[in-house]
Amino acid sequence: MTKKEHFNNVVLSLIHERGFKATTMRDIASALKCDVSNLYNYISSKQVFLEELLFMMNDQFHTRIDQIMQSNLTPDKQLQEVIRMYVEFSHQQPREVGILLNEWKHLRGEQLARFNKEKHKFEKKISAIIKNGIKSGHFKSLNVRLITHFMLSSLRMLFIHSEINKNTLQLQSEISEYILHGISNN
Amino acid sequence: MTKKEHFNNVVLSLIHERGFKATTMRDIASALKCDVSNLYNYISSKQVFLEELLFMMNDQFHTRIDQIMQSNLTPDKQLQEVIRMYVEFSHQQPREVGILLNEWKHLRGEQLARFNKEKHKFEKKISAIIKNGIKSGHFKSLNVRLITHFMLSSLRMLFIHSEINKNTLQLQSEISEYILHGISNN
DNA sequence: GTCTATAATTCGATAGAC
DNA sequence: GTCTATCGAATTATAGAC
Known part of the structure; x- marks a missing residue:
């Protein structure tokens, strides 16, 4: 699994479980164990x-x-x-x-x-x-x-x-x- | 309709249409044409x-x-x-x-x-x-x-x-x- | 790609005067 | 009940060094 695929995988799970509005960029970064600013390498x-x-x-x-x-x-x-x-x-x-x-x-x-x-x-x-x-x-x-x-x-x-x-x-x-x-x- | 009923009426419509997370206290106040701080007269x-x-x-x-x-x-x-x-x-x-x-x-x-x-x-x-x-x-x-x-x-x-x-x-x-x-x- | 740092805004909620 | 003023936290996003 590429990093981009892993990223998508984690984001999909979070948004599905918590909803789009309730899923923050911090939540995603935390789940990926990286910094928030890194997320913008994958999405705009x-x-x-x-x-x-x-x-x-x-x-x-x-x-x-x-x-x-x-x-x-x-x-x-x-x-x-x-x-x-x-x-x-x-x-x-x-x-x-x-x-x-x-x-x-x-x-x-x-x-x-x-x-x-x-x-x-x-x-x-x-x-x-x-x-x-x-x-x-x-x-x-x-x-x-x-x-x-x-x-x-x-x-x-x-x-x-x-x-x-x-x-x-x-x-x-x-x-x-x-x-x-x-x-x-x- | 009492003020409390009017309040409930507006809040229900907003949350139903936009979702709970996407409905802000400011949205509610704006729809009621009052200040945000007033809302706390109706809910905690x-x-x-x-x-x-x-x-x-x-x-x-x-x-x-x-x-x-x-x-x-x-x-x-x-x-x-x-x-x-x-x-x-x-x-x-x-x-x-x-x-x-x-x-x-x-x-x-x-x-x-x-x-x-x-x-x-x-x-x-x-x-x-x-x-x-x-x-x-x-x-x-x-x-x-x-x-x-x-x-x-x-x-x-x-x-x-x-x-x-x-x-x-x-x-x-x-x-x-x-x-x-x-x-x-x- | 990753980090630090931070900007810029928005959010829920409270204090206190009237 | 209503307003002004504001706090403190959370939020999205960017700049720039490595």
């Missing part, structure tokens, strides 16, 4: 670190959802691919996903406006899949907006470490079952 | 305000879930009551619920430890309802821990303003349908 500012991280993660999600939408899969299979995407990202980059979901509000000005637009676009893509599924008869006739937010909210818990360590295929299957068929026996 | 410290708010909300949730568990309702009806609880609280106190879910990590030391215990106890109660439902045959044979986190994660989105303004009965019904039966037509 704390704010820029957050911006770059969030838009990098945003790009990953958009790239993947675009691939899913351009596929010829049926809407229910597309939705399962969305679930797979969340399980995989949350498994491989739990801290990055956690920060993406929890810390975006600390972006400022232009960056915040841009991020909100991207988030809205992403939700639109999920909604489109659900709409297609209703039209094709795969899904019930639903309140699309509500269900979109519901689904995304459900998937939010995935980055929490304790649940993600299990077999991802098994996890993906259990989550699909929950979202598609619920928990009732009737 | 910013930290104590958060503590009291979070444990008050925590108590509300526990009181309500205890009532539900002591009822003679079947597990599926109990789960619907849990959903009703979330819809109602999120409708009546969206900012308080948002802060409860997002800002608890900024508690410190003893308070944080106590809050985590309470949160764990609450999750145990939800798990118990699900376990009972599996035993009674109302629910499928599920990974209880996973489904508990899933359900609570689903209900997280409720405090977001835009969705909560609709008829709460209708909302409750749509959410129950989602959690109990999913979105699939098959």
